Amino acid sequence: xxxYILLRLALLVPVMLGVSLLVFVLLHLGSTDPAxxxxxxxxxxxxxxxxxxxxxxxGLDRPLYAQYLSWLWNAVHLDFGISYxxxxxxxxxxxxxxxxxxxxxxxxxxxTLLLSIPLGLLAARWQGRWPDHAVRAVTFLGVSMPxxxxxxxxxxxxxxxxxxxxxxxxxxxxxxxxPVLAIAxxxxxxxxxxxxxxxxxxxxxxxxxxxxxxxxxxxxxxRDHILRNAWLPLVTATGMHIGELIGGALVIETxxxxxxxxxxxxxxxxxxxxxxxxxxxLLLTGLLMICNLIVDVCYAWLxxxxxxEGVNA
Amino acid sequence: MxxxxxxxxxxxxxxxxxxxxxxxxxxxxxLALFGHWIAPHDPDLVDLSQRLQAxxxxxxxxxxxxxxxxxxxxxxxxxxxxxxxxxxxALVLALGLAVGGVAGFVGGRTxxxxxxxxxxFMTFPTLVLAFFFVTLLGTGLSNVIIAIALSHWAWYARMxxxxxxxxxGREYVLASRLAGASRWARLxxxxxxxxxxxxxxxxxxxxxxxxxxxxxxxxxxxxVAPPSAEWGVMINDAKEFIWTQPQLLLLPGLMIFFxxxxxxxxxxxxxxxxxxxxxxx
Numbered sequence: 258x259x260x261y262i263l264l265r266l267a268l269l270v271p272v273m274l275g276v277s278l279l280v281f282v283l284l285h286l287g288s289t290d291p292a293x294x295x296x297x298x299x300x301x302x303x304x305x306x307x308x309x310x311x312x313x314x315x316g317l318d319r320p321l322y323a324q325y326l327s328w329l330w331n332a333v334h335l336d337f338g339i340s341y342x343x344x345x346x347x348x349x350x351x352x353x354x355x356x357x358x359x360x361x362x363x364x365x366x367x368x369t370l371l372l373s374i375p376l377g378l379l380a381a382r383w384q385g386r387w388p389d390h391a392v393r394a395v396t397f398l399g400v401s402m403p404x405x406x407x408x409x410x411x412x413x414x415x416x417x418x419x420x421x422x423x424x425x426x427x428x429x430x431x432x433x434x435x436p437v438l439a440i441a442x443x444x445x446x447x448x449x450x451x452x453x454x455x456x457x458x459x460x461x462x463x464x465x466x467x468x469x470x471x472x473x474x475x476x477x478x479x480r481d482h483i484l485r486n487a488w489l490p491l492v493t494a495t496g497m498h499i500g501e502l503i504g505g506a507l508v509i510e511t512x513x514x515x516x517x518x519x520x521x522x523x524x525x526x527x528x529x530x531x532x533x534x535x536x537x538x539l540l541l542t543g544l545l546m547i548c549n550l551i552v553d554v555c556y557a558w559l560x561x562x563x564x565x566e567g568v569n570a
Numbered sequence: 571m572x573x574x575x576x577x578x579x580x581x582x583x584x585x586x587x588x589x590x591x592x593x594x595x596x597x598x599x600x601l602a603l604f605g606h607w608i609a610p611h612d613p614d615l616v617d618l619s620q621r622l623q624a625x626x627x628x629x630x631x632x633x634x635x636x637x638x639x640x641x642x643x644x645x646x647x648x649x650x651x652x653x654x655x656x657x658x659x660a661l662v663l664a665l666g667l668a669v670g671g672v673a674g675f676v677g678g679r680t681x682x683x684x685x686x687x688x689x690x691f692m693t694f695p696t697l698v699l700a701f702f703f704v705t706l707l708g709t710g711l712s713n714v715i716i717a718i719a720l721s722h723w724a725w726y727a728r729m730x731x732x733x734x735x736x737x738x739g740r741e742y743v744l745a746s747r748l749a750g751a752s753r754w755a756r757l758x759x760x761x762x763x764x765x766x767x768x769x770x771x772x773x774x775x776x777x778x779x780x781x782x783x784x785x786x787x788x789x790x791x792x793x794v795a796p797p798s799a800e801w802g803v804m805i806n807d808a809k810e811f812i813w814t815q816p817q818l819l820l821l822p823g824l825m826i827f828f829x830x831x832x833x834x835x836x837x838x839x840x841x842x843x844x845x846x847x848x849x850x851x
Binding site for chain 2: 272275276279280283284397398400401402403404405406409410412413417443499500501503504505507508511512522523525526527529530531534537538541542545546
């Protein structure tokens with residue numbers, strides 16, 4: 258098991274290198290000249306001399322591979338450059354905003370798991386009866402609901418009408434309820450549907466029928482024969498939802514005036530602040546990769562068959 | 571049951587979700603095509619004397635902060651909202667088919683290389699990658715469409731590759747190879763038609779998801795430029811009026827919600843038809 262984890266950690270390095278190369282090359286293949294964006298954002302008139310000077314200070318006059326290598330060298334030393342807008346180191350700015358986003362994303366993940374598992378179990382246990390219909394209806398609405406619209410609905414209901422929750426900002430637990438719900442509903446619904454399907458499939462296997470024929474109490478049939486096989490797709494799906502949850506947090510933050518990295522990133526996108534977007538993309542991708550690694554380790558722990566496949570792949 | 575025979579079955583009313591899904595999607599397509607004729611007012615006509623009117627006989631759903639008729643904007647907005655998703659889907663399918671088809675059919679080193687490229691694209695969180703491409707290309711609807719397509723295609727390439735590989739090994743494809751059919755002919759006449767059905771079903775199930783992404787970026791102000799009517803932008807425009815004129819915000823969202831639901835209904839129903847073992851799951 259330890260060998261598996263170490264191997265997977267080692268594999269992160271080439272993937273991260275590839276991702277950084279992809280990001281770097283795409284940014285520099287773009288149709289615009291970063292030097293022009295830099296001048297525009299610093300309010301310097303773009304004369305030929307100014308462009309040439311900025312190209313030199315930003316290192317844009319060097320060959321691409323040299324730029325990449327020096328950028329990589331700095332990045333390894335946690336220096337991702339200076340934001341064109343704020344003039345501060347990019348990484349400091351992003352790390353200042355990131356914890357608030359992670360708080361939302363992490364809680365949304367917890368909420369996804371805590372709600373989807375009971376709902377999926379409920380629906381599968383009473384398949385075709387009213388709990389099943391109720392869960393299917395709720396989850397069907399959940400997968401069709403735009404998260405940003407849901408956020409406004411929640412504000413209208415809980416802040417405007419009932420006056421229970423604060424509509425904006427970060428503070429106590431009350432501030433967390435609506436954003437977390439808005440982010441989590443989609444993943445929660447998908448997971449609940451998936452768990453239900455997976456439980457029904459596992460429950461239809463012949464060894465389950467045999468277990469029932471042997472007269473095992475229903476409790477043991479579920480615990481030992483159905484649940485153990487039905488968890489696995491849920492683990493995989495959860496890994497795939499983490500990326501969606503991060504994206505959801507970025508959008509939802511802007512609505513609740515949550516001081517996270519989302520609004521910072523949107524303004525960087527609008528202003529074409531390349532160093533910020535480069536670091537932002539790498540940071541969140543790295544984060545997702547680490548989350549996926551954890552998910553894979555959980556999977557390997559739950560399903561010994563996958564350990565060998567993971568190593569050989 | 572093969573895809574073709576499943577799709578050729580008579581539409582049974584026993585499964586109402588398929589009929590409802592088809593009807594709703596049909597309605598949306600009609601609105602997208604003929605919305606400009608149906609709309610009671612010019613959707614872009616600014617009339618500041620009529621701003622933020624409550625619903626009345628002339629403006630059935632009231633007007634927005636620039637005095638534009640909300641109902642007309644909702645109807646006309648269908649074209650941009652639906653059209654942008656369809657374009658995104660077409661791009662994603664084209665890229666996915668090209669890359670996945672080549673990877674699956676040629677195999678070997680090409681396959682390995684293309685799949686590593688897919689892996690690379692799939693390591694990014696989708697929205698983060700879309701942000702990144704919008705930074706690169708600039709804001710605007712066409713760029714958002716490209717950005718979303720570029721952040722989704724790898725999943726389709728993967729899927730297409732898997733489908734192609736299973737079909738490639740089937741006896742009838744091998745038989746046509748023995749009969750002397752060229753690689754291209756085998757791909758075009760045997761492999762592609764057999765994967766078209768499953769691919770279309772998967773795409774239908776994904777349209778709703780893609781619609782949420784496109785409208786989400788529009789909502790953030792990265793997509794459609796403000797004067798045009800598009801549901802995501804309309805929600806963004808109405809943000810300040812949630813306290814006073816909530817219908818300005820609720821109704822465009824409702825349109826997105828219903829559209830996504832229509833496509834999800836259709837997609838789920840098509841999947842159940844295709845794979846009867848999944849029925850009633």
